[in-house]
Amino acid sequence: MAPIKRLGNWLVWSLFAVLSTQAANAIEPSVAGTVIHVQGAAFANHHESSGNLSLGAQILVGDHIVTGRNARVGLRMVDGAVLSLGADTEFAVNSYLYQKKAKQGTARLELIKGVFRAVTGAIGKLQAHDFKVQTSVGTIGIRGTDFWGGFYFSQALDVALLGGKGIYIENATGRVEITAQGEGSTVNNAKELPLPPKRWEEKKLNAAKQSVSWDVPDSGQK
Secondary structure, three states: OOOHHHHHHHHHHHHHHHHHHHHHHHHOOOOOEEEEEEEEOEEOOOOOOOEEEEOOOEEEEOOOOEEOOOOOOEEEEEEOOEEEEOOEEEEEEEEEEEEEEOOOEEEEEEEEEEEEEOOOOOOHHHHOOOEEOOOOOOOOEEEEEEEEEEEEOOEEEEEEEEEEEEEEEEOOEEEEEOOOOOOOEEEOOOOOOOOEEEEEEHHHHHHHHHOOOOOOOOOOOO
């Protein structure tokens, strides 16, 4: 009887292993957004694969997006937010969840290098405003707004408010609030407090906007 019992246990555990594997395979990454503009060379590293981005392609939670020289990528997220990525940019969608009926949502994005612009959607209008962009020197949070950030003018992180209620930039040393349109702050490194916000010159603001503008000549790079 013992061999039969052992065989029965083996069959049970084998079936459990198969079902567990099938269940794991059935869990697919959540869709975070869709590509609405792409110009030049850009691709996304998915969980176990990578591919060139094309118009209409889905962006999944966990994706790592990379753009090439003179490239631009526009994304519309599931809550209606629009993200614009500039050239030579690395950007990660670490988590993105929006539940319309429950009026809940969170966004955790990461700028590794390069530049981006974000016009927040429904998540930015929720009371929690739980929309954050992490960088190597600090985290950018929002109040429902249009803002720009990037390592563009120097090796430091610059952040500017382009419209809306306001943003903040914080790290282990403290937080700085930016509430006036056209003002920006600079973070030199993770061990220094972000600089007090000040009005940017029109030339600098225009340069920041142009760095993520979709209206640029196509370099022909694919």
